[in-house]
Amino acid sequence: MAKSLNRRLLITLGIPTIFIPGLILASVLGWDWQNDLQKIQKSGYKDSNLIFQKQMLVTTVIDGDTFEIANGQTVRLIGLNAPDRGEAGYEQASAYLKGLIEGEEVELEYDSYHDDQYGRLLAYVWEKCETQLGCKNGKRMINWVLVKEGYGEFVSYKGRAPLTYEDLLKKTQN
Structure with missing residues (x-):
């Protein structure tokens, strides 16, 4: 019972405690996921050097x-x-x-x-x-x-x- 309670407490506190500051840090450091997504959409997957190596x-x-x-x-x-x-x-x-x-x-x-x-x-x-x-x-x-x-x-x-x-x-x- 104590183990189960600790796991639930960790999940309940851990996710918001790590996830939310992580998102804030990413936005402060300049991660612009919308811009990256728009670049891929504009150029198309066929221009991707990850898929189509040179x-x-x-x-x-x-x-x-x-x-x-x-x-x-x-x-x-x-x-x-x-x-x-x-x-x-x-x-x-x-x-x-x-x-x-x-x-x-x-x-x-x-x-x-x-x-x-x-x-x-x-x-x-x-x-x-x-x-x-x-x-x-x-x-x-x-x-x-x-x-x-x-x-x-x-x-x-x-x-x-x-x-x-x-x-x-x-x-x-x-």
Whole structure:
């Protein structure tokens, strides 16, 4: 009974005693939660660097056009379709992409749409380079490299706006 009374008393006194001064301190120190909320609402979640990272370490290559990054998100190379498991070329495409980017820091560039129906990020992937195929100004687009080397094909998405690098990827494939 005494334990129960002490717990109730602590909860009754503790919450107001800690919560209310905490709110006062936050407002005195300048936490403007309304302003932060308005910024997110104006810019939209697609501009959030927390969700849509620009630089990230590739931790695991899943297949020839999909991989995981250090924050646990899955990224699909936009505008590219590599062979799926069970199809001819699957092992080769997966191994090639793994050799290019697994364990490497890459730059992700997003197009007009950022994710697909499976929740994967859709991105152009850029790696730092010096003299490799397609290297220009110290970096090259992995999507382009895979199409150029024959490990994937350009794919456009029906009912969606043209991709930023659509012409480049189409020309590379032909």
